[in-house]
Amino acid sequence: TSIEKLIDEVFIEAYGLESGKPVVYEGQRLVVYEIVKRFAQRIIEMDRAYSPFVMEGLEQEGMSYEMKISNSPGFVTLSGKIDRVDRKDDVVRVIDYKTGRDKLDFDSVPSLFSREERRNKAAFQTMLYALLYKANHHSSGSRIVPGLINRMNLFDRNFQFGLKVGKNYVDNVDPLIPEFEQHLKILLDELFDPNVPFDQTTNI
Numbered sequence: 588t589s590i591e592k593l594i595d596e597v598f599i600e601a602y603g604l605e606s607g608k609p610v611v612y613e614g615q616r617l618v619v620y621e622i623v624k625r626f627a628q629r630i631i632e633m634d635r636a637y638s639p640f641v642m643e644g645l646e647q648e649g650m651s652y653e654m655k656i657s658n659s660p661g662f663v664t665l666s667g668k669i670d671r672v673d674r675k676d677d678v679v680r681v682i683d684y685k686t687g688r689d690k691l692d693f694d695s696v697p698s699l700f701s702r703e704e705r706r707n708k709a710a711f712q713t714m715l716y717a718l719l720y721k722a723n724h725h726s727s728g729s730r731i732v733p734g735l736i737n738r739m740n741l742f743d744r745n746f747q748f749g750l751k752v753g754k755n756y757v758d759n760v761d762p763l764i765p766e767f768e769q770h771l772k773i774l775l776d777e778l779f780d781p782n783v784p785f786d787q788t789t790n791i
Contacts, residue, residue, distance in 0.1 A: 640675035692751035
């Protein structure tokens with residue numbers, strides 16, 4: 588099938604194998620092959636159920652956002668590579684694929700920046716991607732819905748796409764963006780303040 592041929596091509600490139608020769612799958616390679624194949628088949632199955640939609644980008648780069656640093660003439664330029672952006676009607680999904688068990692939910696926007704407790708780093712990253720998309724598509728007029736797809740929810744037949752704040756799914760990132768930007772600015776101001784010593788953790 589097409590999936591199997593594409594996996595062969597990736598293995599040839601990743602493992603430095605000889606092009607044109609059949610790929611031999613055994614041991615660890617066989618395990619990785621079966622996992623990748625299963626993931627790809629499930630994503631296609633989900634896409635088929637969600638269709639029709641338009642794929643706007645895969646591993647999308649080139650989107651950036653400048654944030655002014657307080658008490659400084661400089662700016663910080665934020666950028667990233669978004670795994671996937673698709674559009675259906677007035678909904679734009681900003682999707683981050685994860686291989687772990689990253690959670691979809693977080694308590695509040697401030698909790699994404701907390702240093703005193705376990706914060707949802709994956710949700711933070713996806714919110715940042717949503718901010719980047721919004722900053723670079725001012726006139727899209729669409730609802731931006733950020734979400735994670737990982738190895739746990741990918742095979743959940745009751746899976747609903749999106750992040751959750753508390754118990755509520757985020758069906759439009761707009762109401763969260765101002766607070767997210769505010770906390771992001773506070774964080775960057777602190778990082779670039781020469782009067783604030785940098786430490787990796789408050790738990791010495």
